[in-house]
Amino acid sequence: MIVNTAEFGYDPVSMPTPTKPQTARPPSSLIPKLRRDLLAWYATHRRDLPWRRTRDPYRIWISEVMLQQTQVATVIPFYHRFLERFPNLAALARADLQTVLKQWEGLGYYRRAHHLHRAAMEMMDAGGGRVPDRHRAFRALPGVGDYIANAVMSIAFDRPRAVVDGNVKRVLARLGGIGDPVNQSAAHRVFQQAADRLLDHSCPGTFNQAVMELGALVCTPRRPYCPECPWRTSCHACRNDLTDWLPRRIRRAPVPKHAMAAGVVCHRGRVLVVQRPSEGLLAGLWEFPGGRRQQRESGPTACRRLLRETTALDVTIERRLIRVDHAYTHFKIKLDLFLGRKAGGRVRLDGPQAFRWVRPQELNALPFTGVCKKTFPQLTLDRLCRG
Ligand code: SF4
Incomplete structure (x- = not known):
């Protein structure tokens, strides 16, 4: 059964009819095993990415902002160049905006660069010259939404905050048979709750990165590699042959030209x-x-x-x-x-x-x-x- 938690104007493509009712949400008793299996898989398969070699909250913040809307392979050279030019918060805050924009040139979504610069200045002026280690203080900075706040808090400071991005939503939709559209903002709460429930509080940063890595490498948008997935025996979509149907999306009007x-x-x-x-x-x-x-x-x-x-x-x-x-x-x-x-x-x-x-x-x-x-x-x- 696809679990719909609200009524939406779904994509008109009809879903396969389930043969018998079943509960898609992983039972609580299964969650420790899901965590163990995923972390073991991640320990072996994780990519060696530059921002995974540091716990410096400044560097993690920069990487997470760049990774929003941009592919990993594109981000890597920009990440190195940006940090060479602005190696710490003080250097970024001191720079003029035009220099920051020049370093960002080619990455797109320039509002991110404006926000980074403003947030760095705020942290230098009123935040004691460091990235705050408290969620509320960090979340209040320009450009810091739930995803960035949870990612930086968990990865840099081990705060138990589950991240929800596109990769995570896709994995959760398939694992738990969540039928709420992933591109519908009202459904975000559903995915956040599912992610919160699954999060391993003993290593939240690693666990968050593991779920995102699973979405990037195995649970891909098209043709996920289920035989290689640590969750294949528990996954609702895999067991019920629904990987082509999940996650669901609302069909949007074509963009104007x-x-x-x-x-x-x-x-x-x-x-x-x-x-x-x-x-x-x-x-x-x-x-x-x-x-x-x-x-x-x-x-x-x-x-x-x-x-x-x-x-x-x-x-x-x-x-x-x-x-x-x-x-x-x-x-x-x-x-x-x-x-x-x-x-x-x-x-x-x-x-x-x-x-x-x-x-x-x-x-x-x-x-x-x-x-x-x-x-x-x-x-x-x-x-x-x-x-
Ligand atoms: S078993 Fe397949 S569909 Fe399920 S989470 Fe793993 S890769 Fe995704």
Whole structure:
């Protein structure tokens, strides 16, 4: 039986009908064995990841923030570079935000970098210059949600706090036959309760990492490797051939796609770049000026209009340079990038917080949006600015 703890608009795909009622939740008597089996498996199979070689709460915090929304293999080089640049809380708090964003460039979800920086400053100002070892104090910092708080508290300080992320939800849904949708925020409580019940209080940090590792290596989204799983004899989904049906998800509306236009505006060997506002999406990052196209508006017309509206410049559009697609969490964009020459006017900003006329070789000193970075290898800015 799939245990639904609330009524939701489920994915219309119908579930297989159970032949007889059964209790999916692992009985309490089985929990010590589940813990033992998982920890034994983890001791043998765990990956040797850099953040697993330390108990330094600062380093663990940085790794957990990076690992939210980003794959392990992507995070590793960023983790090393970031810690080389900011080896401790004081170094991060002392840095200016632009330097932090530059180190974060390419990792995406830049709000994480803003929050890290603000939280580090708060810890230096009011927290005694260290990562708090109490859940309440740490949870109150910018960008620290339940997952980060529980991960850092358990791994660095052995606090009995169970973590619940996507991997953990998938494993728990299958192990216990939890039918609540994993992408429904109202169901989070159900997964948190299941994780709390399972947590081994004698080694909470190791146990949390073991569940996440099981989800990453064995209980994978598609075709989990059940024969290699330490929980295979107890797992509801495995025993009832439900691994294709669990976890369940609510089907979301397709993300909208927006057409954008931006200009590579060259003038006297330099190119114009603007800095996004200090709040909102991609706050504080740099980009080529532009924006969203209107319906039925041609690319060059949109680009000229957007440059006039955001920078007050009169620009002659020469040609389209490239088109790139880029995906954000809630929407996608198709960006047309045009080559423009300044025809008149002086920069007066409406929207961006700052602008610079930079030489092409100076671009790398600034933190840019991901979509802009994507265009760099295809642009021969040196030549364009000389032309
Ligand atoms: S037995 Fe299979 S479905 Fe169950 S937890 Fe293990 S890998 Fe996942």
